[in-house]
Amino acid sequence: MKLIIHDLNQSEADRLFGHHPDDAILIGKDQEIHQCVGCFGCWVETPGFCKIKDDFCDIGKRMAQSDEVEIVSRCLYGGFSPFVKNVLDRTLPYHQPYLTIRDGEMHQKDRYKNHVNLTVRFYGDDITLPEKTTAERFVEYNGVDLDAQSHTVSFYKNIEEMEAARQ
Amino acid sequence: MKIGLINGSPKAIGSTSEVLLDELKGLIPDDHDLVSVGMHHAMLSSTQLEDIASCDVLVFALPMYMGGIPSHMLHCLMQLEKALVESPHPITVYAIVNNGHYEGIQNETTIAMIKNWTNRAHLKWGQGIGIGTGLMIALAKDVPMGHGTKKNLAHPYSTFVNNLLDRQSGDNLYVNPTYxxxxxxxxxxxxxxxxxxxxxxxxxxxxxxx
The missing domain is CATH 4.10.910 (30s ribosomal protein s13; domain 2)
Incomplete structure (x- = not known):
């Protein structure tokens, strides 16, 4: 299964993902999301599920069912836009509370056996060089933190440019 | 000098960021005016925006979430960027970022994002400090600086505060736990x-x- 997380409006999403595979799940701004409050309930009260009752309480499970995760986001300060980052923040139940050493650094243990291929596509017509550098390191960090099989990052000036590259 | 202490934790009370700011307050001489701002939700009030804009120095204290800035804070930073760009402000920005893992260096990217925000808001970048397992510091609230869990924090915090008081820039600092x-x-x-x-x-x- 492929999980596509994006911050596009409906017409842009239709254009970009119009012919997505049947087993792809699209996560966009039309879904209700609240911010992670750092309660760790998803670790010590309802393991694997977020305690916040909205469209994202099972985001960890959805991530676990995916072999591909594609993120399309405006590049903001070298990271994701607020909506996309909110979705990522809410993937805490995808991890176990228990700590391990991965790539020489401390991270959370995997709760699930899957290892996603992470593809991140940033867009923005005025992304600065320091922002690009930050974004590359950020995605690399996410790749390690999610224990992804692979991670790639690319930058586009606008959706049209991304659409051409995706085809 | 007016110093804005901005707590970017989603927790309004009892956060590690709050403790780290309290530790900082203890090192700032009394003749400075301290303004505390809670950035706990996805929107700042007009009073908070005015308070922040009136400062000479801003110190953001925040937890690292998934390698970056927590999402609610991104909303606030966008709002603040817009307000600050409309009229120029000679503000110097510092950041204290903590995470739940051991290595302080894991906060590097989050600090870089705050620096990138500083550039977008046309402000001056000061310095960042990344603290590994910040919770250990928070749990040792009553331990004096430079002792026990806070042993490794004393020198970097002192450097950080000196730069802040002089409004000087410095290389980012990273702190691992004592243990x-x-x-x-x-x-x-x-x-x-x-x-x-x-x-x-x-x-x-x-x-x-x-």
Missing amino acids: PRFALLQGANHDWTKQGKAHGLRKKDLTLAP
Whole structure:
């Protein structure tokens, strides 16, 4: 299964993902999301599920069912836009509370056996060089933190440019 | 000098960021005017925007979430950027970022994002400090700076405060906990099991893959 997380409006999403595979799940701004409050309930009260009752309480499970995760986001300060980052923040139940050493650094243990291929596509017509550098390191960090099989990052000036590259 | 202390934790009370700002306050001489701002939700009030814009120095204290800035804070930073760009402000920006893992360097990218925001808001970048396992500092609230859990924090914090008071820029600083990594890992894992038990869950329940 492929999980596509994006911050596009409906017409842009239709254009970009119009012919997505049947087993792809699209996560966009039309879904209700609240911010992670750092309660760790998803670790010590309802393991694997977020305690916040909205469209994202099972985001960890959805991530676990995916072999591909594609993120399309405006590049903001070298990271994701607020909506996309909110979705990522809410993937805490995808991890176990228990700590391990991965790539020489401390991270959370995997709760699930899957290892996603992470593809991140940033867009923005005025992304600065320091922002690009930050974004590359950020995605690399996410790749390690999610224990992804692979991670790639690319930058586009606008959706049209991304659409051409995706085809 | 007016110093804005901005707490970017989603927790309004009892956060590690709050403790780290309290530690900082203790090192700032009394003749400075301190303004505390809670950035706990996705929107700042007009009073908060005015308070922040009136400062000479801003110190953001925040937890690292998934390698970056927590999402609610991104909303606030966008709002603040817009307000600050409309009229130029000679503000110098500092950041204290903590994470739940051992290595302070894991906060590097989050600090870089705050620096990138500083450039977008046309402000001057000061310095960032990344603190590994910030919770250990928060739990040792009453331990004097430079002792026990706060041993490794004393010197970097002193450098950070001196730069802040002079409105000088400096290289980012990274702090690891005083304790060895394996000891901290074992201790933290034991504590998660304990927290699970408090909710009636066994160790293996915490590793379930629903």
